[in-house]
Amino acid sequence: MRAAIPSVLACLLLAGIGAATPVAAKPETVADWLVQSSATDWRDLDLENTLYLELPTGRVVIELASEFAPEHIRNIKALVREGFYRQLPIVRAQDNYVVQWNEPSEAPPKTLTKASRSIAAEFSVTLPSYFTFTPLPDRDGYAPKTGHVNGFAMAMDPDSKQGWLTHCYGAVGIARGNAIDSGSGTAMYVVTGHAPRHLDRNITLVGTVRQGMPLLSSLPRGEGAMGYYTSADHYTFITDIRLAADLPPAERSTLQVLRIDTPTFQGVVEALRNRGGDWYQRPAGYIELCNIAVPVREAPQS
């Protein structure tokens, strides 16, 4: 019996009773895990790969996954620096699918100086031997394996050693015509509905929205076929798209994304797979890739 006392004491200490620094109980929910996360669990967004899509209603923050689509991302940066996106309209908002921006068909195309209008498709990449990603334990319907790399949802095929970004909510891609190299970043889209995973490896994805999705997802839907607006009067005009690194620090967002190679992220995933708390009656024991929102937060004031 006496032997039990130390462990009881230890339990009380772990529960935060009598401890100088209260230590919380075992995390159960996503919120629990995030509250208990440490500063090193988070990373700043990569300024060289972060776009600010500025709308009259606010800022949408996009992080680019340069490992997956380097040529498209290089071209997007050229377009940004030419001012290509300035006053470009959102021409399409298709319910449960995508919003899209590009030059309106009513106006002549802009003249490009350094950027290109045709970039070779980057639908998937060959994974180098040193590539690591954090796999999910659960099966996926669309791909042999899914998981995350650097905070981006991805899928992979171990046999062919191919990896690709996936069309989850908030994914940002390069619209194209029928020719696979007909996209370049002059027309882009964001997924605003149930993940259209059948698009995976059919079109180039470049990144994901880290903040500001409601500014896109709550836009009035286009009344035409495929959600295109039938009148320019219905367009929302993009003030500009800018690269975070090009802005003075005071104009930058200060977001951080949870590192996926941490016990905290594993805890988040497990909390999503088997939801606790008082409400859930039947934890699913499963989480689908696109039901994981990689946590983002405002950087703490230093």
Place this chain on the structure above:
Amino acid sequence: MRAAIPSVLACLLLAGIGAATPVAAKPETVADWLVQSSATDWRDLDLENTLYLELPTGRVVIELASEFAPEHIRNIKALVREGFYRQLPIVRAQDNYVVQWNEPSEAPPKTLTKASRSIAAEFSVTLPSYFTFTPLPDRDGYAPKTGHVNGFAMAMDPDSKQGWLTHCYGAVGIARGNAIDSGSGTAMYVVTGHAPRHLDRNITLVGTVRQGMPLLSSLPRGEGAMGYYTSADHYTFITDIRLAADLPPAERSTLQVLRIDTPTFQGVVEALRNRGGDWYQRPAGYIELCNIAVPVREAPQS
């Protein structure tokens, strides 16, 4: 060589050249299948189980799946006939999740005459031996088997013989508190984001939206926790919810839903599994339950 001639002729005839009645080519896309559908491939919505959620911006048409939640649906009809939903606010719009309506916390609860505020949970039903559903060929992460019954997305477990409606985009459910019988239809929600399938069998679903989703999905998101509006000034008020059967024919919508026990629906599913046309480079060979929008159309003028 001569033997080839008849088949060339047959091909030309099949392509509609020279034929008295043009016959289309083998359907390839969903649109192809729907164009070639016959009148008997479609059914009218069930007037006794169709709700019109009337908003200032238009009508949302909800069809109820009475086999899955008969007691909740009975109670919803009682609430409808008491005028309970008249001027009820949409109090919540959480991005990539749900919209929800219920009595605002600022006002005293309405007095009910026939309807109840507590109905026993109807999270799943025991499937009778005569129950038939149209299964999907593809695996699902959240359930042993998925498919459709009467145009509703569902999942089932053959071992336990349980079946349940699934939280796909447009699914309509009964909000509840922690107690599983704390819902009754006085608070309801509609899924407006990526399918939160982890809610399956944790809360009672009653049906699906057949028309008008954009009126809900494009509502401004609530600025509070869980997407609740923090001010009544931000509410959208429901004009009323009415049962189609209670209205004179001239006020009814005339929608039809594709029967799922038809070759046309099977063709639609296969067209979604392996998308054809000039655009797709790599058909997925797979379709996830919640990526199938069961086709709905306006009934042809007779």
